[in-house]
Amino acid sequence: MATSETYAAGAAAAPKPFITAERVVYLLLFVGLVALPFFSKGFFVFQVTKLLIYAIAILGLNLLTGINGQFSLGHGAFYAVGAYTTAIMVEMMGVNYMLTLPVAGLICFVFGFLFGLPALRLDGIYLALATFALAIAMPQLLKLSPIEHLTGGVQGVIVFSETFDPDVPFGLPFDPGTWTYLFTLFVGVFLFWLARNIVASRTGRAMMAIRDNPIAARSMGVNVALYKTLAFGLSALFTGIAGALSAIAVKFVAPDSFTFALSIVLLVGLVVGGVGWLPGALIGATFIVFVPNFAEEISKGLSGAFFGFFLILVIYLAPQGAGGLLRAGVGRVKRLLASR
Amino acid sequence: MDLFLQQIVSGFATGGIYACMALSVVMIYQAIHHLNFAQGEMATFSTFIAWQLLAWGLPYFAVIPLAIGLSFIGGFVVERVVFKPIENAPVLSHIVIFIALFAIFNSAMGFIWDFSIKPVPSAFGEGPLYEGSLLSKHQTGMIAVTMLVLVLLWAFFRFTRVGLAMRAAAANPQSARLVGIRVSFMTALGWGMASAIGAVAGILIAPVVFLEPNMMLSILLYGFAGAVLGGLTSPLGAVIGGFIVGIVENLAGTYIPVVGGELKLPIALFLIVVVLVVKPEGLLGRRVVQRV
Incomplete structure (x- = not known):
């Protein structure tokens, strides 16, 4: 894949100045996101909460596809598992919703790791097939009768039934919507930081080596099987936490919220944001949250077709997504400045 | 025992559909070594065309060749327009294009024909084949057509120049190009x-499950399961695999209480994963050896 240069620069570990353009951009973005709920309306805040949740899920998918070079058309399934874990723990066991996040992540990690084991033997297209099957079967798996007392079958689980909102800790003066947003934001920032560090670590380098040339990686002593399953598990963990957050934000889980369409949406976000470029998750998520509204306005009922055409356009014109365009733009500006 | 036999027979009949789907999956796999995730939506689109022609009052014997012909042209054009430009792109791009086609077809069908379910009459007529028969006329027809398609395909690849050229193009594109085949x-x-x-x-x-835009999603999954089970490189394997999937699905739905009548998709998932892990080349497929 042509994205190898994205993180190659980080691996060279040259001493950098403390204040870089990149850090300034991140800081501004963070301040802007924290300030957002104090300047906008409830529904918009909810939409941006959803955006952040999708961004986390796409981040997880990006770890798998962008960093490790494996495909998944079934990340909606891990999202569902995370959402259900949180819903069940909060509703049936009375656990504090914040404590359910690590559990949801852990369960998804194990689930992803286990699904990754057979996936080890599957290359490219076969892996896509297996995860495709997982995504399509997931709504029915959730309806299976032996687990119906937990999952609520077709009806699903209503979290924090009506009167109950996620409580704001320490008596902070926020309304529940704002708090959910800020909570999601902090979890998201933490996970993004975590993902960056994983990618920059030994583990991340091993994963990228497998993506770029599995045979060379193996002969360099990289345990291909271990790192591939690990990538699957980690990716599921991120996506699972996103699912858990969605259960908190939407307060409702049902099998039909986790159809194949969800997996498609995540894939769209990944491709639009840029495969292999972690901050692209935010751009991809913005696309999948706001563009459908926009597309509905142009023509009702054709938003799926619009999505499809846009995907094809991205593949033709900007195969590296927004990340690729951004890098090309920055490179051009730099060259312009240098030539003066 | 009667129930058992009944289930096997009706599994065999639905198996015919999966076999057809598996055949088309294998066709694409042979041509480009990819699985077309939009195959089901494209098939549903064709069915909608057939339904529309019927609704306009054309008789069945005219509708079928027309719908099949239009689908052939449609598939051809989609490849030329959408897929040709990215022939040499990485696998991810191909998968994304399939998913894009999936979204486009699905949404277009919903837009043109809306999401309400539509009954489609059977081309073979209603009722059992003969008095006391286990198979209905339609089921018999499905099995017969599947077999016919398989035989035609086999004959096409075995006896025609174009079939030979297609096999050559798939097996060794470079050499095929050198001998003058337009790969x-x-x-x-x-x-x-x-x-x-x-x-x-x-x-x-369509007469069995009613026509609606998402009709083929689960059937495609069974088709994939059949193709994988039989071996992605073998049309005969795909047909056998399709029939096996149909029978297994029906028996599991009847005899495993957890599965029940409605929740059969996990079986396809299970079959796919097991076959890919235990015997990735399938029952009749060739093992693909990669040179490094």
């Missing part, structure tokens, strides 16, 4: 044929 044209031909076979499968199954 990329053959790929498009493969798409056209796959989409025509998909149309057959769609028209066959």
